Amino acid sequence: MGKTIKLMRDASHNVYILPDARTKMEMYCELCEKEIGWLGFVKKFPGTGYLITDVVLLKQEVHATTTEIDPAALLDFWAATPAEQQADIKLWGHSHVNMSPSPSGQDDSQMDYFKDGNDWFIRLITNKKGDMNITIFDYANGIEIHDDVLYTYNPKRAELRTSIEAEIKEKVKEKTYTPAKTTTPSYLPKYNAPAKKTNRS
Numbered sequence: 320m321g322k323t324i325k326l327m328r329d330a331s332h333n334v335y336i337l338p339d340a341r342t343k344m345e346m347y348c349e350l351c352e353k354e355i356g357w358l359g360f361v362k363k364f365p366g367t368g369y370l371i372t373d374v375v376l377l378k379q380e381v382h383a384t385t386t387e388i389d390p391a392a393l394l395d396f397w398a399a400t401p402a403e404q405q406a407d408i409k410l411w412g413h414s415h416v417n418m419s420p421s422p423s424g425q426d427d428s429q430m431d432y433f434k435d436g437n438d439w440f441i442r443l444i445t446n447k448k449g450d451m452n453i454t455i456f457d458y459a460n461g462i463e464i465h466d467d468v469l470y471t472y473n474p475k476r477a478e479l480r481t482s483i484e485a486e487i488k489e490k491v492k493e494k495t496y497t498p499a500k501t502t503t504p505s506y507l508p509k510y511n512a513p514a515k516k517t518n519r520s
Contacts, residue, residue: 332464333368334441334453335472340373347374348414348447353381356388358396359410361441369441369455370472371410385425386413412443420444420452434458443469 336344340359347355359374378392397405411433415421422444433440438459444452455464 331366331368332455332466333468333470334371334443334455334466335368335470336371337373338471338473340371341469341471343376344374344412344445345449347376348416348445351381351414352416353383354386354414354416355379355381356386356411356413358408359412359441359443360404360407361409362407363409363439368470369409371441372407374410374412383416384418384423409437409439410441410443412445415444415446417447420446420450422452422454430454430456 344357347357355376356379357374357376360372362370362372364370375396377396378389380387380389397408400408411429422442426442426444430440430442433456438457440456440458442454442456451467451469453466453469455466457464
């Protein structure tokens with residue numbers, strides 16, 4: 320049995336994705352009835368996690384259980400990517416169609432390909448139901464981090480939240496009530512308590 324490392328209450332290895340990238344990935348899976356694969360750009364934020372900023376579909380041959388990227392298409396993709404973005408190509412994703420996203424032996428052996436020149440790389444396996452199997456291969460430290468949650472990060476949400484908070488503060492006020500004072504109407508006779516009797520000896 321291999322060694323296992325459990326990260327307790329550690330969010331620094333969470334994997335996030337921008338909304339448009341997630342939509343593209345979901346549509347790849349939805350619109351293809353065979354296994355389909357893609358590459359992605361990822362930014363690493365130490366102490367915070369990893370952010371998938373975009374995914375890209377390349378020419379490939381697919382089958383019910385396999386997909387093979389065209390080597391020429393891979394070279395063309397690398398050449399067309401600006402030099403400053405090439406280091407962000409850190410994601411290999413693919414669909415298992417209607418099957419479990421658990422990795423196969425081929426999925427595991429394939430990750431040796433990405434070890435060359437990379438301190439880390441992410442493998443993401445999903446399916447038409449949206450199940451996730453995410454593995455961060457930390458080649459530099461010789462460990463793997465597994466997760467089954469992909470978090471959507473919308474940078475516009477924080478900006479929109481600030482705007483709405485200001486709008487609520489400006490337009491929404493709490494209604495307050497002032498209790499009415501109780502007074503004795505002037506036409507009612509005043510009640511005077513009878514004088515106390517005193518005993519005379």
